[in-house]
Amino acid sequence: MIYFDSAATTFQKPPEVSAAVKEAMATMSSPGRGGYRSAMLAADTAFACRSELVELYHLESPEQVVFTMNATHALNIAIKSLVPPGGRAVISGYEHNAVTRPLAALGAKVDVASGSLFHPEQVADAFDRLIVPGVDAVICNHVSNVFGFVQPVEEVAALCRTRGVPLIVDASQSAGILTLDLPALGAAFIAMPGHKGLYGPQGTGVLLCGSQAPVRPLMEGGTGSLSIQQEMPDFLPDRLEAGTHNVPGIAGLLEGVRFIRRVGADKICYHERLLARQTALGLSALPGIRVYARPDLAHQAGVLSFTAEGHDVEQIASALGQQEIAVRAGLHCAPSAHRQAGTLESGTVRVSFSHWNTMGEVEQFLDAMRRILQ
Structure with missing residues (x-):
């Protein structure tokens, strides 16, 4: 199979990832729940993972790394920590439902910083106009x-720092490909999945918390710490990590993170x-x-969309799937992005890459597209 759907989940992983999962199943229990060997191995592994992410994102402490189920879970924590019911948020025009649905559930007033596709200066100008007093959070x-x-x-981020408004960054498509410096940004939170560009398993995610970020638990429960009290601990990461890891x-x-640091995010990004x-x-x-890309691919990562005149995007994806080429078609859980680009009615076929894809696979994909169009 040719797998061109890494924007959903990276299917191909470094071999060390599956080996580590299997080893953990055989040797580890729960961190913070005991002083015996299997619990200590689990605690050491969790701490090592936090520490690798500290290095990747230039954090001050491993305690700023909170493990979540996925980026959606992380974004819900971040949004509900900052935006009260009926509050006010400014978002970009390209946000995923993992951002827009929590805001809708809160009944928040949402202003959209609209800008044309691949024109970051327009997006920045729109944020400049909309980040005003009374905004509870900016999400991009x-x-x-x-x-x-x-x-x-x-x-x-610079606008948010100047105006004293907290920023949430959704790094779902950039984690492991484009790096960010959390302290330099001054962001309150950066949310990311573990199962995409970080090459971890499904069911993993991370919320990076700024040193001054106010945090509100999304769930309450056991943490292995301060068990006598009935409120969640007031320190990270325990405050946001209820239940068994x-x-x-x-x-x-x-x-997966060790692989990224070993190969280099910049090299992976260049290849994609x-x-x-x-x-x-x-x-x-x-x-x-019609390909939604600039000729020089300026301001674009290893994800692109296209449409074909006279052809339904779902049918194209299905035809490719029958030839063992995996892509995704539709609205991609991001109707606001399609609204910005004018593709809301049709959707698009999305092709997305990872470190493991090759130019030979691209040529096979193009040959398959020629056959489908004929």
Whole structure:
């Protein structure tokens, strides 16, 4: 199978990841629940994973790393820590439902910083106009999950710092590919999945907490600490980590992050962009295809979308699937992004890459597209 759906989940993982999951299942119990060997191994693994993420994102302390089930879980914690019911938020026009649905559930007043696709200066200008007194939080994804659009997170962070408004960054499509410096940004939170660019298992996610970020538990329960009191501990990460940890997942995530640090996020990003550029060029040469990318792929990561005149995007994806090529079609849980790009009615076919994909796979994909269009 040719797997071009890494924006959903990276299917191909470093071999160390699955080995670590299997080893954890055989040797580890729960961290913080005992002083015996299997509990201590679990605690050491969790701490090692936090420490690797500290290095990757330039954090001050491992306690700033909170394990979650996925990025959606992390974003819900972050949003509900900052935005009260009926509060006010400013978001980009390219946000995922993991941002917009929690805000809708809160009944929040939401202002959208709209900007044309691959024009970060327009997005930054829109945020500049909308970040005003009374805003509870600003939320911006680093990379659009539909179009691969790299948004001006650094510029938005500077506006937030100047105006004293907390920032939440959704790094679902950039974690492991584009790095961020949390202290330099001054962001309150950065949310990310473990199962995409960090090459961890499904069911893993991370919330990075700024040193001054106010945190509100999404759930209450056991933490292995301060068991006598009936309120959640007031310190991280325990305050946000109720219940038993996904230790096998954390063990796999640890090896995924180690892989990223060993290979280098910049090299992975460069490889994915080369694949995206070759794919965009090849698709653009086919009749009736519209590729959502600039010719130089400026401000774009290794994710791109396209449509084909006269062809339903779901049918294209199904036809590719019958040829053992995995892509995703539709709205990609991000109707706001499609609204910005004018593809809300049709949706798009999305092609997304990872470290493991090759130029040969791109050529096979393009050959398959030629057959489908004919």
